[in-house]
Amino acid sequence: MATIEDVAKLAGLSRTTVSRVINNQPYVTEEKKIKINEAMKELGYVPNSSARRLRSQRTETIAVLLPRVTNPFFGQLIESLEQKASDYGYQVIVCQTHDKKYKELDYLQLLKTKQVDGVIMASLTNEWMDIEPFLDSGPIVLCNEYMETQDVTMIHIDHKQAAYDAALHLIEQGCRRIAYASGGRETYISKQRKIGFCDALREHNMWLSKELEINEVLDVGDGQTTFQYLKVHQPEVDGIFTGSDEVAAGIVYAASKEGWRIPEDLAVVGFDNQMLSLLMVPAITTIEQPVEQIASKTIQVLVDQIKNKLSAPTQRFVYPYELIKRKSTDCNTVKKTAR
Amino acid sequence: MATIEDVAKLAGLSRTTVSRVINNQPYVTEEKKIKINEAMKELGYVPNSSARRLRSQRTETIAVLLPRVTNPFFGQLIESLEQKASDYGYQVIVCQTHDKKYKELDYLQLLKTKQVDGVIMASLTNEWMDIEPFLDSGPIVLCNEYMETQDVTMIHIDHKQAAYDAALHLIEQGCRRIAYASGGRETYISKQRKIGFCDALREHNMWLSKELEINEVLDVGDGQTTFQYLKVHQPEVDGIFTGSDEVAAGIVYAASKEGWRIPEDLAVVGFDNQMLSLLMVPAITTIEQPVEQIASKTIQVLVDQIKNKLSAPTQRFVYPYELIKRKSTDCNTVKKTAR
């Protein structure tokens, strides 16, 4: 492995000058610059990044914490984050927490040990008081997740209002016994959704009964299980709001298999507007998040915080979402005809 | 930021001794060990990873090159890779090439600049002669992709045979004009699939006509477009093999919308056995790859190569796949009744 020293020797110049050329600094004769470039090429020299990191105290790397990449929403998110980061010259380390508190904290160590310049948290299962200390080691930005605190910049949509809209839509479609299936994590975001959902119900003299609230529902399989539960224990259910399109798809799949009609017998709303929600038969009503914009802003903010070490004022960026109405809630027909 | 020096001072000992404690090395009195641990805690000391990297010449990081995370197959792959790598104490950097040769080469620089200890290529669009030089900088393993060369370890299924099986299945179902939709990249793997596909046809006195071969078909949208093309220009088509479940789903979606019956009017085969293929109506016949096993072996091999710097003999690991037959090719009924 050729080092800067080797290049210097070969070019008959000093390390300093070589370094200047590498970093495009001024004050180097064109002539010597050429000589150095030749030497570098001849030796196949590439600067050693570990040494650079040590010297410059920067890693040009960002950690992205998220539950799992296989959830298409996070897949989309990391695709955009990586791309945007790459544009800024940053690399991205994937950190799957699988909703485990200890994994989340383990990965935050990357910040402490200076393996990354900043962290994006799209997974947030710990209490804020356990996260906060890490702010001393470098910038953290919340993406999609959010909370009450003012200590950190957050980029997200208004999940409470989104859930409210979805619930309202189900009510307007004639649903009267609406179930609520949420992801497992007791995060702020899922609490917000539940509040919005319940608000809409309350305004129409309804409420979410314990039996219609199902937790820890994360993927297609869980959706199928959820339907089986409802079918057996809550056959009167006529609508359901879910935390993700995968869950919604699982429900639609299982329900159809059992001869229930969607939406006549059961109206279903998903979340995230994944391709899947469009492809299902019937297509699933869902909430669209502007993933790319969110990702873009997240990187922009984080990179900015990394560069301007002065703790900039934290901000909150709330992006608009859209309720996309599809067949799975299109109840023009009479609800609940003989099943 | 506290350094090892600070800890040493506070504990009244030398850097060496502190280093020994950090790295769990023997020859330290229990008493001093305790003292040092206390000092570390008091200072909130964590070893600086850049310095460690420089000193040890290891980064404990692996780069994974793949086309895009949003393709669910690669999503699954990276989920498993990251998890497995994490078990071995390695981090994973995501590198999306978007099938661009230059991006692939850019990311390979990570190996040269010692930012990673090894590279997993699940994307391979460059010629091997352009990749090979990078082997001097560190180990590379091909995952899912493969070629003729013997210079590198490869982990994959037999794509040629898989495509053969799929084609044969379509033929057995009575298809006589079978289209072939492949991903865009002119990779070895897609060439293999095409060979297998054509072999099956030839053995039954058929062949792939230019008009039935569609390239650059990558996602659901492309699948829809493909169907539109076939409908207009090749209405006699009665079966299609696709390179991915997303494409297959797009075709099924578009075809159903246009009133074509699947599989009676058009039998469809996907690839990868993503959840999507099961959820579609009708469910899509597909090829299942043992992603987790592939990922697991890939990490194992790469880590092994990283540790045993001696160039171990390269190997080829071929895993079994499975043709999963579903409704989209279940042509027991007469083919091509009035459309």
Added chain:
DNA sequence: TTGTAGGCGTTATCAG
């Protein structure tokens, strides 16, 4: 069992 000292490859400072 503990400490000393040198160097991993770069870059920043300062003097020429």
Added chain:
DNA sequence: CTGATAACGCCTACAA
């Protein structure tokens, strides 16, 4: 414009 020289923080012979 160019070049010594000193860090960055850690590990590891080697010596004690």
